[in-house]
Amino acid sequence: xxxxxxxxxxxxxxxxxxxxxxxxxxxxxxxxxxxxxxxxxxxxxxxxxxxxxxxxxxxxxxxxxxxxxxxxxxxxxxxxxxxxxxxxxxxxxxxxxxxxxxxxxxxxxxxxxxxxxxxxxxxxxxxxxxxxxxxxxxxxxxxxx
Numbered sequence: 001x002x003x004x005x006x007x008x009x010x011x012x013x014x015x016x017x018x019x020x021x022x023x024x025x026x027x028x029x030x031x032x033x034x035x036x037x038x039x040x041x042x043x044x045x046x047x048x049x050x051x052x053x054x055x056x057x058x059x060x061x062x063x064x065x066x067x068x069x070x071x072x073x074x075x076x077x078x079x080x081x082x083x084x085x086x087x088x089x090x091x092x093x094x095x096x097x098x099x100x101x102x103x104x105x106x107x108x109x110x111x112x113x114x115x116x117x118x119x120x121x122x123x124x125x126x127x128x129x130x131x132x133x134x135x136x137x138x139x140x141x142x143x144x145x
Contacts, residue, residue, distance in 0.1 A: 003052050028123065035127045036134035043138025057135070064132025066093060097125055 002012060025031040039060060046053040067090060074087035101121025108117060 003049060007051070028126075031123075032126055032130040035130035036137075039131040039134030039136075040138040041134075043135045044141075044143070047139070047143050060128045060132035061135035061139075062132070063093075063097070064129050064136060067129065068136075094125070097128070098122070101125060 005012065025034050039057075042053055042057045043061075046057075070086050070090035070093065074084060074090055077083055077086050098121045101124040104124070105117045105120035108120070
């Protein structure tokens with residue numbers, strides 16, 4: 001919507017006088033469904049107006065496509081060549097994502113010491129994968145709803 005307003009010649013005005021309340025999803029299933037829907041509709045918006053999607057929308061899609069692609073190529077590689085370079089690449093990508101998640105989960109401990117934060121890296125992974133999966137599905141469905 002913001003991009004359409006800007007394209008129509010309007011300006012966006014930001015003010016601290018307004019309030020917005022965020023209500024997070026009630027559980028992990030709802031959180032991942034929220035991520036999927038966000039990715040799905042961002043892909044739909046992109047197909048209608050290409051400037052609506054920014055880099056931070058594309059990265060989870062590329063991540064998910066890379067994970068799925070590496071898994072498929074890895075399985076084919078094992079069946080055909082008996083090597084596992086693509087599965088190794090997949091392992092490195094997943095491990096790197098989880099490592100970055102561990103770093104950020106550890107950083108968040110200084111603000112609130114909660115032992116449940118140990119699962120945050122896995123939640124980050126699932127959220128990004130869900131968002132990317134939604135984007136992929138949105139692109140595959142095309143402009144039809």
